[in-house]
């Protein structure tokens with residue numbers, strides 16, 4: 001692959017190029033989603049309170065809303081969702097349920113446990129202000145509650161609903177995938193000369209981890225025409241990213257590069273100096289200022305495809321959705337156990353398990369094998385000339 005050597009990009013530079021390209025297309029990935037459907041996506045704008053929380057002065061306990069010093073005359077009962085009771089005068093009380101609107105004039109709520117009832121009178125020690133949740137005491141209407149880029153978790157979805165939102169503006173890139181290779185079988189035990197697709201099953205989880213929405217995967221027959229048609233259709237559909245697996249090298253059936261040239265796409269990365277994952281591609285339609293669909297070419301060897309996905313696909317998706325890297329809370333570098341020799345030109349991505357502050361190679365991480373990655377937490381990044389002992393880590397999607 002001598003021709004490829006000239007354009008092969010250093011690993012760290014390739015990741016930076018992917019982030020930079022994704023950032024240029026972030027505007028395109030916005031949609032409005034119902035809070036529950038938004039889980040996993042990133043907020044495209046800050047979250048503000050459309051209503052105050054609590055939305056009205058409410059009781060925090062089941063008991064009696066009381067006004068002034070006791071004992072109090074009990075005037076009736078208010079349940080949550082009911083019309084507000086008339087204002088209390090000092091010496092009056094209403095029986096009240098948690099979440100019900102307290103009448104005007106309420107000074108405190110006396111929980112049943114602290115109350116002594118005799119007919120229409122109730123006694124007890126009520127501390128002024130106790131057990132009344134005042135309008136907006138948690139969040140006033142109009143307050144900014146979460147910044148743009150926050151990942152919507154189940155708690156964020158519930159919070160957004162409590163703040164009055166029916167939909168949320170989120171960024172969630174749509175990722176189409178094409179699996180190529182006439183030898184690839186997508187179900188069952190592979191027949192003679194066949195290989196079971198091991199990349200397609202990884203992609204939805206990788207996409208979701210990076211905050212994207214996977215679209216249907218399509219199995220493509222080998223052939224330049226098929227590739228041109230499929231990629232052009234995905235670009236017309238405005239998929240944000242098209243992932244093409246197993247057509248990025250320079251063999252007779254590797255048509256991605258030719259298809260991109262025929263479709264006039266701009267090639268940003270053509271080969272990355274890493275092992276595994278060497279033949280990977282990054283390209284886009286549209287213009288430099290306003291990129292259209294982004295194309296990521298992953299190698300066919302499954303561990304090379306995973307390495308390429310963490311190199312180009314994950315950074316592009318994270319930048320498109322404007323969220324923090326999901327691995328950002330994990331250690332960035334740790335001592336690497338054992339004897340790991342650097343490659344002379346390429347960055348090695350070594351499958352490691354992380355425990356007790358040490359990264360330990362797990363083996364079985366040749367380009368064609370996912371055994372190592374399946375047992376690993378991260379790839380240790382071993383650049384050319386590395387002397388150790390610390391290696392930076394790129395965490396595997398989980």
Ligand SMILES: Nc1nc2c(c(=O)[nH]1)N[C@H]1C(S)=C(S)[C@@H](COP(=O)(O)OP(=O)(O)OC[C@H]3O[C@@H](n4cnc5c(N)ncnc54)[C@H](O)[C@@H]3O)O[C@H]1N2
Pocket residue numbers: 001179180181183184195196197198199200245246247248249250251254277278279298299300301302304367
């Ligand atoms: N002359 C050269 N040949 C190759 C080079 C090179 O530099 N010069 N690089 C090798 C490396 S490294 C890789 S990685 C592969 C990448 O090739 P492709 O992306 O074009 O993929 P294929 O050739 O179609 O397949 C490679 C290998 O992977 C198997 N495969 C393909 N798709 C899948 C899938 N979805 N699931 C499981 N396995 C898959 C396929 O059967 C092949 O065994 O190129 C080398 N060649």
Ligand code: MOO
Pocket residue numbers: 274275276277278279299301303304367368
């Ligand atoms: O370098 Mo390939 O990308 O080893 O599998």
